């Protein structure tokens with residue numbers, strides 16, 4: 001039987017992952033945890049600070065998870081504004097959880113990010129195994145977290161797995177990252193008919209629609225471990241977007257949509273340090289990863305959802 005605990009469950013990814021996990025494993029089997037309750041969710045929830053080792057151990061003892069989806073983190077832009085807290089939560093929280101996993105023997109899913117790469121990484125067709133010298137605190141915690149997860153697997157046999165997510169686009173609000181513009185643009189298009197991008201024209205980044213991101217997390221945890229050469233930090237991607245490409249896709253539905261640009265220096269410099277396009281062939285080979293949504297399919301689905309919500 002699969003019993004699940006999710007940290008950071010009230011955030012952008014948790015808001016979609018928790019319902020999908022409950023659908024798959026049963027509502028009572030999935031305990032959502034965060035510093036505060038999720039906006040919409042009504043299933044089992046507990047307040048849990050992932051940096052508090054005693055509290056994490058107590059929740060694990062009470063719920064007895066077989067797998068923890070560890071989503072608690074500060075994202076790239078917030079992390080640059082609060083680097084000390086980002087280190088404490090992103091790396092301290094992960095270390096705390098892995099220590100509990102070492103004792104209690106549950107599997108751990110930890111998302112890394114395209115932020116684990118830096119300006120010296122090959123930008124096009126970024127390989128699975130390559131140079132990683134990120135220049136943000138978020139990126140530093142992500143690459144260190146990848147290594148920590150590998151270490152707990154090889155040293156202690158903890159079943160650690162994970163993916164390097166690109167920017168995730170969804171109808172749940174983003175948590176303070178560099179790719180947030182790609183969510184904001186859809187809401188602004190429906191509500192105001194215009195959007196001012198904080199990334200400049202031509203800034204290309206890997207992106208993925210939330211249903212694919214949720215499926216990636218669940219599929220890598222269900223994958224046959226005998227096939228896994230890598231375990232943590234699988235490159236995964238679905239599409240490569242610029243603000244203009246998103247604008248063009250939105251204009252198929254809303255022809256009068258206006259897009260202009262007012263680049264934010266912090267988030268632009270972060271975006272400029274990340275890859276243009278990941279090579280996700282290791283995930284495709286080792287656990288049959290395939291994205292299902294391209295730009296047009298995502299745009300059709302997301303605009304429909306936002307319109308239903310906004311009315």
Ligand code: NAD
Pocket residue numbers: 007008009010011012013014033034035036048049050051070071072073074075089093111112113114164165166167168169173174175176177179
């Ligand atoms: P988010 O910012 O939307 O949510 C993170 C959640 O963590 C928040 O609800 C916050 O309250 C919680 N949190 C913060 N500090 C905490 C603490 N001390 N203890 C417990 N909870 C705490 O982030 P998200 O977008 O849902 O991201 C989830 C994971 O996926 C993160 O590891 C992130 O780095 C990774 N990721 C996300 C994206 C993306 O585009 N959303 C891309 C790559 C990787």
Ligand code: AKB
Pocket residue numbers: 075076077113114115138165166167168176177178179180
């Ligand atoms: C961010 O922009 O910080 C996140 C990410 C790509 O990790 N969305």
